[in-house]
């Protein structure tokens with residue numbers, strides 16, 4: 001088969017990520033207080049994964065795993081504030097090698113927002129780099145990037161476009177929003193006077209539709225789309241109508257005293273005292289910003305902050321409807337694998353904590369993941385099988401008929417997704433290094449257990465997900481769980497052993 005006819009059979013790949021999205025923000029995951037008809041449709045035409053996990057609770061490491069198929073300890077981008085190593089092959093490199101057109105739209109966060117222009121292509125500094133810079137970037141032939149979030153996220157190609165549409169004064173006003181909450185704690189609600197037509201989610205969909213309409217149908221594509229929302233600050237355009245009713249939104253799931261059997265950074269984060277923590281690293285804890293005393297968040301503020309977060313997802317859902325309508329119109333549904341996920345979740349006050357960080361609760365690490373691929377995945381499926389973000393790359397490579405290198409940590413999950421097999425894996429890892437001299441933790445998740453090991457500390461976490469799905473009771477020191485604890489720690493070791501570097505052996509001696 002020549003390359004052209006080979007390519008006409010290869011599927012298009014559309015990977016869509018959001019930032020910091022919880023499963024309960026989607027009605028297809030059972031939420032009753034919100035309604036996301038377009039993403040529900042995507043789920044109903046493919047598979048809804050109820051136990052898909054990220055590899056790390058913050059942006060850059062989690063995203064690097066999505067695109068490399070490697071765990072954090074292997075790709076090396078262990079936190080935010082650093083660059084994903086440029087010699088790490090991404091799915092973009094693999095697919096470009098066989099003739100795919102590769103493009104990235106929206107939020108990438110492969111390089112830091114707060115660094116200097118010399119250090120980072122995605123810095124907030126005004127570099128005059130955009131819109132001229134168009135790639136290549138991490139194997140993507142071309143890019144149209146959005147940097148940051150909400151009021152500090154009208155930047156990159158997206159920001160330059162908005163700037164070209166409005167007066168200087170108007171543009172400057174988009175960096176401000178009105179806080180409705182009594183206290184500032186990261187998760188509060190804000191009214192934002194940006195017209196919807198200039199909102200980041202709308203721009204992201206506009207650019208995606210433009211790409212889909214204009215791509216050369218003879219060439220398969222890999223299109224990665226990164227929505228900036230619903231990452232805090234929770235800003236909702238004042239003109240947005242179809243809102244979640246704050247009174248119907250659940251209050252945070254928190255029981256007084258539940259953090260007492262947890263490692264010390266849990267209570268320190270709740271009380272806004274992370275700066276005094278013995279394990280504090282060189283920088284403030286990623287995902288907690290300057291820290292806040294979450295004990296001061298009133299029920300009313302919590303509910304409103306949550307409602308605004310869910311509204312941000314509703315805006316994304318509407319834009320997903322436009323993208324899916326374009327796929328329909330262009331006849332691209334059959335031969336396009338659409339994968340929708342997020343980099344990691346959000347605590348939203350559950351367990352007394354907001355945002356994210358080294359707290360590997362389900363709300364933060366179990367992430368919405370929907371996959372539609374009519375060629376192999378029957379419609380209307382739900383699965384409780386474990387799936388890791390490192391499985392995305394090998395699954396896509398297999399769908400494209402390409403070999404999977406041993407350097408990739410994930411597995412081809414297509415036999416599970418297609419219903420041929422019950423499961424793709426028995427366990428998966430979440431690795432977090434807050435600081436190389438401070439907090440370092442590894443979590444292993446199995447069907448019914450979750451264990452977190454903290455390097456250099458006597459404490460740890462062990463949950464029985466069957467009897468205690470809300471992860472309230474830490475069984476680390478419970479003798480009744482000693483055998484489980486030993487098994488799970490050795491399972492972490494076994495997972496890590498295969499990650500060791502080994503050069504090729506080509507002779508006996």
Ligand SMILES: [Ca+2]
Nearest residue numbers: 019020059343
């Ligand atoms: Ca993120």
